[in-house]
Amino acid sequence: MSLAVPLVAFLDALGQFLRPSTLAEVILNGLSKAALYAMIAGGLTLIFGLMGVLNFAHGSLTMFGAYLGGLVLVLAVGQATGPLARVAYFFVAVVVVFGALAGLGGALEVGLIRPLYDRPPIYQILLTFGVTLVLDEAARIVVSFYGLQPISDWQAALGTKPGPLSASYEFAGVSVSGLALFEILVGAATVAAVWGFLTRTRYGLVVRAGSEDSEMTEALGIDVRRVFTTVFALGAGIAGVAGLLLAWDPVWGASVPLASETLLPAFVVVIIGGLGTFRGTVYAALLVGLVDASMTWWFVNAVDFSGLPQMTIFLILVLVLVVKPQGLFGVAEVGGH
Amino acid sequence: MSGEAADASTPDASAPLLDVTDVHTYYGESHILEGVSLSVDRGEAVALIGRNGVGKTTTLRSVLGLTPPREGTVRLAGEDVTGRPTNEVARRGVGWIPEERRVFSQLTVAENIRIAAPADADTQAALDRAYDTFPALGERPNANAGALSGGQQQMLAIARGLVGDNDLLLVDEPSEGLAPQIVADVAEALAAVAEETTILLVEQNLPLAMDLADRFYLLDNGQVVADGEATRGVTEDEEIRRYLSA
Numbered sequence: 001m002s003l004a005v006p007l008v009a010f011l012d013a014l015g016q017f018l019r020p021s022t023l024a025e026v027i028l029n030g031l032s033k034a035a036l037y038a039m040i041a042g043g044l045t046l047i048f049g050l051m052g053v054l055n056f057a058h059g060s061l062t063m064f065g066a067y068l069g070g071l072v073l074v075l076a077v078g079q080a081t082g083p084l085a086r087v088a089y090f091f092v093a094v095v096v097v098f099g100a101l102a103g104l105g106g107a108l109e110v111g112l113i114r115p116l117y118d119r120p121p122i123y124q125i126l127l128t129f130g131v132t133l134v135l136d137e138a139a140r141i142v143v144s145f146y147g148l149q150p151i152s153d154w155q156a157a158l159g160t161k162p163g164p165l166s167a168s169y170e171f172a173g174v175s176v177s178g179l180a181l182f183e184i185l186v187g188a189a190t191v192a193a194v195w196g197f198l199t200r201t202r203y204g205l206v207v208r209a210g211s212e213d214s215e216m217t218e219a220l221g222i223d224v225r226r227v228f229t230t231v232f233a234l235g236a237g238i239a240g241v242a243g244l245l246l247a248w249d250p251v252w253g254a255s256v257p258l259a260s261e262t263l264l265p266a267f268v269v270v271i272i273g274g275l276g277t278f279r280g281t282v283y284a285a286l287l288v289g290l291v292d293a294s295m296t297w298w299f300v301n302a303v304d305f306s307g308l309p310q311m312t313i314f315l316i317l318v319l320v321l322v323v324k325p326q327g328l329f330g331v332a333e334v335g336g337h
Numbered sequence: 338m339s340g341e342a343a344d345a346s347t348p349d350a351s352a353p354l355l356d357v358t359d360v361h362t363y364y365g366e367s368h369i370l371e372g373v374s375l376s377v378d379r380g381e382a383v384a385l386i387g388r389n390g391v392g393k394t395t396t397l398r399s400v401l402g403l404t405p406p407r408e409g410t411v412r413l414a415g416e417d418v419t420g421r422p423t424n425e426v427a428r429r430g431v432g433w434i435p436e437e438r439r440v441f442s443q444l445t446v447a448e449n450i451r452i453a454a455p456a457d458a459d460t461q462a463a464l465d466r467a468y469d470t471f472p473a474l475g476e477r478p479n480a481n482a483g484a485l486s487g488g489q490q491q492m493l494a495i496a497r498g499l500v501g502d503n504d505l506l507l508v509d510e511p512s513e514g515l516a517p518q519i520v521a522d523v524a525e526a527l528a529a530v531a532e533e534t535t536i537l538l539v540e541q542n543l544p545l546a547m548d549l550a551d552r553f554y555l556l557d558n559g560q561v562v563a564d565g566e567a568t569r570g571v572t573e574d575e576e577i578r579r580y581l582s583a
Contacts, residue, residue, distance in 0.1 A: 215403060
């Protein structure tokens with residue numbers, strides 16, 4: 001009798017979960033999470049793949065993107081600004097954030113990381129960890145000075161989101177938020193752009209070759225150090241744009257802790273996909289996003305324990321590391337210079 | 338004096354294509370090359386022979402700037418390139434076909450060839466040239482290079498050097514780890530390449546090196562200990578055999 005009650009409850013929840021409308025909602029939520037994970041982790045994996053640098057400052061660059069993009073939107077958007085204009089300002093902010101963060105990333109690579117390439121990886125890890133402490137503290141000081149809630153979400157930036165993105169929509173019994181659809185669109189466009197760059201351009205070919213054997217690439221007459229700077233800038237720019245997207249998402253929002261909140265899942269996605277492989281990172285983001293959304297549904301609707309969805313992501317990580325330590329799509333060795 | 342300085346920094350068609358003078362190269366504190374000097378004229382194929390670990394590969398790496406010399410000079414057509422970044426040396430027309438081939442295993446055959454062609458080159462012409470020389474590569478242009486056999490990978494490595502429009506090819510142990518029949522194919526391919534490009538060849542297979550080269554340098558303990566014309570007779574020379582087997 002005591003076992004039968006939870007079993008009935010479980011079967012009841014399973015029945016609800018397997019309804020087409022529920023599954024469709026979970027998949028859409030999972031795709032929106034995957035889009036964000038792919039954007040945050042994509043830059044991280046490109047940088048590691050080419051340079052062998054684990055960039056601990058990546059989350060801070062995302063947080064800077066959230067604040068900078070939020071600032072652009074807060075300055076540009078007024079009460080009377082219509083939804084289309086707000087979306088247009090979002091894309092203006094994308095350009096500003098990408099340019100600024102790519103510039104910051106390029107400067108960090110040239111000024112701080114480049115002198116350490118010939119040293120053991122621990123030097124680069126310690127350096128980027130130090131950079132993240134400096135960037136986080138700088139952000140904390142600035143946002144405290146201007147009275148912008150450094151710990152909780154920056155509400156003014158959240159408030160610039162157009163109404164249609166805050167609303168939910170029903171299609172054939174499936175409910176989905178406008179923001180989730182927008183995140184899926186922006187994430188898919190970013191992944192397609194990076195994939196096109198890597199596979200359809202000569203520079204992308206150089207990046208892939210350099211990721212495999214930078215010494216051989218250099219011996220073909222290619223200035224690999226310049227490619228390092230470009231890729232670091234590209235990765236930082238994408239991280240910033242992901243941050244901008246998060247500034248509109250009430251689950252995340254612009255705040256100083258966003259740096260660490262995004263860095264951890266990004267590392268998990270990169271490790272599951274295989275360090276240094278962009279394709280693996282995209283697949284891992286899909287896996288983690290869909291599992292996260294499924295578990296969130298289960299632990300909200302069937303079991304009242306909201307801390308567990310996050311834990312399942314780390315369980316996938318442990319499982320992958322045990323079964324395939326180099327990740328789902330990883331090769332034995334990447335990076336190196 | 339100023340004339341000499343100008344000669345050292347600008348190409349000179351009458352100078353040897355490669356002139357290595359009294360080069361000393363180290364790995365950390367290990368003194369590997371102890372005053373190596375050699376030269377290669379345009380159109381020549383020169384073999385660098387010697388036992389394992391005497392500094393043959395290090396000589397090639399020193400020329401390319403991958404392991405820059407601490408002393409001595411490397412000149413290309415009279416131009417001093419000592420210590421220049423590797424990509425600059427390569428852009429001056431020096432190609433490298435490294436030991437163990439080092440093809441980009443995750444890239445396709447066609448991508449390996451495309452990346453080796455100069456950025457402003459006609460990519461299709463480069464592919465056609467590579468496939469004409471090595472028809473086996475043309476049969477699998479979209480295969481990942483990592484999926485090729487050892488012999489095909491060596492062909493691809495040579496093709497990469499070929500399409501780079503290089504004046505000088507540094508070829509390191511091209512027969513290493515290959516079956517005898519494949520070695521014969523590689524030798525044939527290299528002989529064809531040698532007709533249009535200057536080659537500095539590191540090779541432990543003495544008969545192969547003597548067949549391909551016009552001249553040779555014998556390296557021992559980081560120094561050139563003998564040099565001369567490359568003939569089959571060299572393979573029977575007792576003193577040289579002693580150096581190679583010591």
